[in-house]
Amino acid sequence: MKSSVWALMGLVLRKELTVSRRFSAAWAAMGMFVLTALAAMSLALSGQALSPPLSAALLWILLFFASLAGADRVFGDEEAAGTLLSLRVYGAAQPVLWGKFFYTLFVLGTLTSVFLPLFLMLLDVSVARPLWLLAVTMLGVWGIAAAGTLTAAITAGAGVKSGLFSVLLLPVILPVFLPAVSLTTAALSGSGGGWGTLFGMALYDGLLSVGASVLFDYLWYEA
Secondary structure, three states: OOHHHHHHHHHHHHHHHHHHHHOOHHHHHHHHHHHHHHHHHHHHHOOOOOOHHHHHHHHHHHHHHHHHHHHOOOOHHHHHHOOHHHHHHHOOHHHHHHHHHHHHHHHHHHHHHHHHHHHHHHOOOOOOOHHHHHHHHHHHHHHHHHHHHHHHHHHOOOOOHHHHHHHHHHHHHHHHHHHHHHHHHHHHHOOOOOHHHHHHHHHHHHHHHHHHHHHHHHHHHHO
């Protein structure tokens, strides 16, 4: 990217961070969902151990639904304030996209950094390969952020945005979600291999980011 694009992207990112401190509804919604779900699961299990496949599936199901509370609000501030058209007029497509993407990545990364240790501690889940789990989690969060930012742009202005967002996001995120569950199972159980799946997951994340960049120009100027 050119230096001017980086500067404009930084402005968008700083704007998002500033606004998020004043309107913390998305943060509160994600936090309450995570705490409520973990507390309910911990009480229901009553100390019973979960198998690695079940633990991995529950981890990513909770992360996916928790992210829905924040990712669909990427363009929510502009919609609520009625400034979405102004942002389209004065904001170039790529700086807006990447500023929004890095903000979403920051939100989901913060959520995951709090949620993952709580999940492992409250459900008494042991990790045989911590670095592997960290790599899988980072790639999963990257994929969710890229897919969430693009889907939020597509559904911006829709009357039933929340339901439409979930419907459109799920098929885009499945190629990230399914390998993440498989690789997390390997991280928890200590089974070897999985490098090809990990590489495929990273490749899909990259292609999704590039595809979002290409498609966003049309969405931003033609929508």
